[in-house]
Amino acid sequence: MLAHLPVLQVVLPLIAAALIVLVRRRTFAWLAAVAVSYTCLLISVLIAVHVARNGAMTYAMGSWPAPWGIEYRIDALSSFVLLLVSLIAAFIAPGAHRGLATDVLPERHYLVYAMYCLCLAGLLGITVTGDAFNLFVFLEISSLSMYVLIALGPRRKALVAAYQYMLMGTVGATFYVIGVGLLYILTGTLNLEDMAERLRTIEDVRPVLAALAFITVGIGLKLALFPLHQWLPNAYTYAPLMVTAFLAGTATKVSTYVLLRFYFGVFDPSELFGRLHTREVFIVLSGAAMVIASLAAVYEQDVKRLFAWSSVAQIGYITLGIGLANEAGLTGSIVHMLNHGITKAAIFVLIGGLALRSVGAPVTMASLAGLGRRMPLTAFCMVIAGLSLVGVPGTAGFISKWYLLTGALDRGLWWLAGLIVVTSLIAVAYVWRVVEAAYLLPAPEGAPAAGEAPPSMLATAVGMVLLCVYLGIETSVSVGGAREAALLLLGGAR
Amino acid sequence: MIAITGHLSYWVTIFLMVAGLYLLMVSTNLLKKLVGLAILQSSVYLLYVAPGKLIGGTAPIVADGFTVYSSPLPHVLILTAIVVGVATLALGLALVVRIREAFGGIEEDEILAQVD
Numbered sequence: 001m002l003a004h005l006p007v008l009q010v011v012l013p014l015i016a017a018a019l020i021v022l023v024r025r026r027t028f029a030w031l032a033a034v035a036v037s038y039t040c041l042l043i044s045v046l047i048a049v050h051v052a053r054n055g056a057m058t059y060a061m062g063s064w065p066a067p068w069g070i071e072y073r074i075d076a077l078s079s080f081v082l083l084l085v086s087l088i089a090a091f092i093a094p095g096a097h098r099g100l101a102t103d104v105l106p107e108r109h110y111l112v113y114a115m116y117c118l119c120l121a122g123l124l125g126i127t128v129t130g131d132a133f134n135l136f137v138f139l140e141i142s143s144l145s146m147y148v149l150i151a152l153g154p155r156r157k158a159l160v161a162a163y164q165y166m167l168m169g170t171v172g173a174t175f176y177v178i179g180v181g182l183l184y185i186l187t188g189t190l191n192l193e194d195m196a197e198r199l200r201t202i203e204d205v206r207p208v209l210a211a212l213a214f215i216t217v218g219i220g221l222k223l224a225l226f227p228l229h230q231w232l233p234n235a236y237t238y239a240p241l242m243v244t245a246f247l248a249g250t251a252t253k254v255s256t257y258v259l260l261r262f263y264f265g266v267f268d269p270s271e272l273f274g275r276l277h278t279r280e281v282f283i284v285l286s287g288a289a290m291v292i293a294s295l296a297a298v299y300e301q302d303v304k305r306l307f308a309w310s311s312v313a314q315i316g317y318i319t320l321g322i323g324l325a326n327e328a329g330l331t332g333s334i335v336h337m338l339n340h341g342i343t344k345a346a347i348f349v350l351i352g353g354l355a356l357r358s359v360g361a362p363v364t365m366a367s368l369a370g371l372g373r374r375m376p377l378t379a380f381c382m383v384i385a386g387l388s389l390v391g392v393p394g395t396a397g398f399i400s401k402w403y404l405l406t407g408a409l410d411r412g413l414w415w416l417a418g419l420i421v422v423t424s425l426i427a428v429a430y431v432w433r434v435v436e437a438a439y440l441l442p443a444p445e446g447a448p449a450a451g452e453a454p455p456s457m458l459a460t461a462v463g464m465v466l467l468c469v470y471l472g473i474e475t476s477v478s479v480g481g482a483r484e485a486a487l488l489l490l491g492g493a494r
Numbered sequence: 495m496i497a498i499t500g501h502l503s504y505w506v507t508i509f510l511m512v513a514g515l516y517l518l519m520v521s522t523n524l525l526k527k528l529v530g531l532a533i534l535q536s537s538v539y540l541l542y543v544a545p546g547k548l549i550g551g552t553a554p555i556v557a558d559g560f561t562v563y564s565s566p567l568p569h570v571l572i573l574t575a576i577v578v579g580v581a582t583l584a585l586g587l588a589l590v591v592r593i594r595e596a597f598g599g600i601e602e603d604e605i606l607a608q609v610d
Contacts, residue, residue: 133571140578144585151589156596157610163589167518167527170582174534177575178511181541184568 002050005043006059006072006128009082010138012036013121020114026106029113030097036117037093040124041086048079048481058130066130067191073130077334077485081127081257084338088249088345089120095460096242099352103154103240112152116246118145123254132180132190132266135258136173139222143169146251150239155362158238165231168221172228175218176258182211183266196266208267212276215262223255225319226289229312236308241352244304248311249345253337256318260334263322264489273325282323287419289316294426298433303354303363306430307347310389313423314340320420321404329407330486335478336400339471343388343396346464350382353453353461368434370443375452379438381465386431388468391424396471399479503544510537524593524600528586535579542568542575 016036020029051057056075060066074082093116100109122142129135147169151162184190186207187198199208217228224232232252236244263272272278293312300306318340321333354363357375371379388395391402401420408416452458471478498505514534518527546568554563590600597605 133574137574137578140582144581147585147589151592155610159589159593159596160605163524163586163593166582166586166589167531170531171515171518171534174538177538178541181538184542185545190571 013117017117029110033113037089041090044086051079067194071130095457098454099242115145161234161238172221179211179214233308245348249341286316286320290423297430324407332403335482339396368437369441371438
């Protein structure tokens with residue numbers, strides 16, 4: 001049974017998606033999505049424990065041995081990302097029943113859950129597979145379902161946001177598959193591990209460089225690496241709120257995982273970060289993301305868009321760690337995927353609760369006024385999650401920024417350490433605007449009556465915020481796992 | 495000359511790739527953008543399939559009189575990629591239909607000019 005766990009991660013959500021479309025009942029769809037999310041979480045935990053004890057876990061699809069067959073391979077990094085995705089899915093799914101009510105017509109809810117299951121299957125599939133082309137297929141499964149989820153948003157601009165995301169996302173995936181094609185023509189294999197070994201023996205590096213460029217730009221589009229982030233603010237703003245929460249917590253993180261896998265597992269990192277100036281490129285782009293996106297967030301009136309810009313900035317921190325490419329930097333980068341994923345998902349679920357109370361109107365800064373008195377628990381959770389975005393000690397965000405700072409100092413990049421601190425201060429500015437509106441401004445005339453969000457959504461948000469604080473204090477699992485993954489990446493291919 | 499004829503499939507691939515991307519970037523009509531996307535994806539099909547073909551090679555079925563075989567794997571991969579491409583195009587067209595219903599047009603600048 002244990003041996004088949006990797007493939008169950010993909011098969012279960014796929015079957016659930018088909019069942020949901022056949023049954024077409026809203027409550028059944030919700031229960032199935034919740035059941036699948038929790039089963040996937042359970043499997044992820046089992047796999048993570050197994051990988052931590054016995055090292056990487058492999059599964060030969062259809063019993064065809066690698067490198068001929070498709071191999072699923074889960075090492076310390078994959079199991080970490082697997083846990084992140086299934087954890088966020090398990091948090092979001094229970095609250096979705098009420099959370100979708102404002103954004104999507106009830107008769108369409110089953111479609112949301114079907115697409116959610118497909119997306120989950122794709123995201124988990126990307127993480128478990130050890131085959132470059134299989135990864136492309138999962139990437140497209142998750143992306144196509146994500147486009148549909150965004151298009152289901154309540155405002156008509158959601159359609160345009162989904163269309164634009166679809167164009168950029170498909171170009172990204174096509175670039176990725178062009179890069180993989182070049183590597184396949186060179187090496188004759190699609191198994192990532194096998195590919196890495198055969199690339200070491202290749203003398204003519206020019207096609208490898210072309211492949212590297214295509215994969216970097218392609219995956220960069222998917223993970224919203226500055227300046228390829230254009231799709232992100234609109235997609236996050238116009239998608240149904242529960243979808244935004246899921247998207248913000250998982251999609252960009254899984255794409256980052258793909259980049260890490262290729263940079264440290266397939267290409268030669270010493271070449272990449274030595275002769276090719278990948279470090280400089282990533283540090284400059286990440287720094288630009290941190291500064292420009294944070295500033296954009298400060299001047300934003302729409303609360304969803306504010307936190308979407310903040311996501312672009314936070315992705316900058318994650319890619320910064322890739323650029324540093326040392327133990328502390330990569331640890332910070334990987335642990336920030338988890339910490340930021342949970343923090344941002346919590347914030348979007350909280351905004352979802354707000355939107356439910358304000359009946360359909362977009363959540364703007366003005367509608368936050370007096371929130372501290374109308375919805376005390378929601379406002380309090382929002383502040384804690386905001387502090388985690390800033391990186392205040394005692395919250396999860398502090399831990400990852402601490403490791404990134406250490407990574408920058410280990411490289412002797414004092415100005416970069418300074419930049420991390422400065423951009424955190426800009427984050428204080430946009431989080432303060434939320435705090436100010438919630439606690440210092442009086443509620444406007446005609447504001448919705450006092451009352452919290454529905455218990456299922458509030459429980460989701462409170463759970464995630466508590467986890468934020470927990471991960472800021474007890475770091476043995478999160479940082480331990482991330483360091484394990486970072487060492488694995490830095491130790492060459494394995 | 496050999497640089498052109500010897501790598502003809504690559505030149506065609508690159509032409510399709512760039513033509514697709516160009517169309518995708520410069521057209522303001524949402525349908526034309528999708529056409530560009532489809533051309534870009536077609537270039538990938540050629541990129542994969544062409545190197546798998548050996549001149550004089552047959553299908554990889556062991557039989558007397560044949561020693562040279564074409565690789566079947568790229569064909570299988572591209573079958574999958576074509577399915578993905580069709581799904582993407584179908585979704586894109588569906589979105590364009592919905593956008594036309596909601597905004598009354600499929601010209602990008604007209605749509606972006608409309609407030610939500």
